[in-house]
Amino acid sequence: MVDEQARPGRVLITGAAGGVGTILRGGLAALGWSVRGFDLVTPAEPDSDPDTGPVSDAVEWIIGDITDPAAIEAAMADVDVVIHLAGIPVEDHFAAILHANIDGTHQVFDAAVRAGVPRVVYASTNHVVGYYERADFTDTKLGVGARPRPDTLYGVSKVFGEALGSYYHDRHGLQVACARLGACYAEPHTRRMLDTWLSPADAVRLFHALATAPDLGFELVFGASANRTGWCDLGPARRLGYHPQDDSERFRDRFADQPLDPDDPEVRYLGGDFTTALPPA
Numbered sequence: 001m002v003d004e005q006a007r008p009g010r011v012l013i014t015g016a017a018g019g020v021g022t023i024l025r026g027g028l029a030a031l032g033w034s035v036r037g038f039d040l041v042t043p044a045e046p047d048s049d050p051d052t053g054p055v056s057d058a059v060e061w062i063i064g065d066i067t068d069p070a071a072i073e074a075a076m077a078d079v080d081v082v083i084h085l086a087g088i089p090v091e092d093h094f095a096a097i098l099h100a101n102i103d104g105t106h107q108v109f110d111a112a113v114r115a116g117v118p119r120v121v122y123a124s125t126n127h128v129v130g131y132y133e134r135a136d137f138t139d140t141k142l143g144v145g146a147r148p149r150p151d152t153l154y155g156v157s158k159v160f161g162e163a164l165g166s167y168y169h170d171r172h173g174l175q176v177a178c179a180r181l182g183a184c185y186a187e188p189h190t191r192r193m194l195d196t197w198l199s200p201a202d203a204v205r206l207f208h209a210l211a212t213a214p215d216l217g218f219e220l221v222f223g224a225s226a227n228r229t230g231w232c233d234l235g236p237a238r239r240l241g242y243h244p245q246d247d248s249e250r251f252r253d254r255f256a257d258q259p260l261d262p263d264d265p266e267v268r269y270l271g272g273d274f275t276t277a278l279p280p281a
């Protein structure tokens with residue numbers, strides 16, 4: 001359940017035209033947020049609320065590049081919270097990761113301080129801990145305090161983003177929440193996603209909670225639905241007001257015929273086949 005006491009304000013969503021951005025644009029607007037989208041491109045899909053469907057004219061739109069310091073600072077005028085999603089969400093060549101995820105994320109945090117925005121919610125990923133082995137988390141959950149074991153250069157860039165958030169909090173007093181997102185799609189596409197699935201409606205609940213949690217300092221949380229076989233500890237997110245309502249279990253039968261070879265990276269590692277992913281040719 002969304003905390004009805006929390007007061008939405010104006011949110012800037014970077015990467016708002018992408019998959020997660022499309023979920024959040026409509027979902028947060030439906031909760032009363034004034035949404036400003038920022039992206040290299042305009043959205044391919046209309047804004048929609050995961051529960052109630054299309055929401056028209058809900059979003060102010062700015063075309064821009066997060067690596068352009070003036071453009072991203074200007075986009076933050078009168079903003080209460082930045083949700084930073086923009087970047088490359090999979091493995092890629094280091095030069096591309098360096099530009100979009102490392103330089104770009106630095107520009108976003110730095111612009112937030114210059115623009116006087118009090119809070120940034122940063123989209124990290126479970127691929128910062130992708131090299132942990134699934135077999136070690138059958139009886140216990142992986143906590144956010146475990147040392148990062150990124151499974152890709154993409155995951156490394158997200159460890160950097162989390163560290164940037166910590167630095168901007170300690171040095172500049174910025175309120176920062178880093179959400180290590182699981183697989184945020186309408187439905188799980190693989191058996192591993194049964195563990196990591198973050199439903200669209202729960203994604204809205206998560207980001208709304210992180211955007212409105214009182215007395216935020218620096219927080220690191222895992223973001224997934226209440227999946228029966230989830231391996232990440234949702235405690236830190238729940239303490240900030242996140243109450244997931246969905247569970248991937250209803251999709252399990254779909255993957256019943258997929259073999260469970262313990263040596264298959266998709267089965268062995270928390271990061272699955274990201275542990276063998278290569279940049280595009």
Ligand SMILES: NC(=O)c1ccc[n+]([C@@H]2O[C@H](COP(=O)([O-])OP(=O)(O)OC[C@H]3O[C@@H](n4cnc5c(N)ncnc54)[C@H](O)[C@@H]3O)[C@@H](O)[C@H]2O)c1
Nearest residue numbers: 015017018019020040065066086087089123125181183184
């Ligand atoms: N989708 C998931 O399941 C998932 C899981 C874990 C983490 N994440 C993280 O969430 C964020 C969003 O993921 P997504 O799946 O929506 O990705 P996506 O590729 O669908 O969207 C990313 C958006 O960022 C924009 N973008 C890229 N570089 C930019 C730049 N320099 N300036 C402005 N905009 C730029 C792209 O145009 C795109 O619209 C990413 O940071 C990703 O790492 C996503």
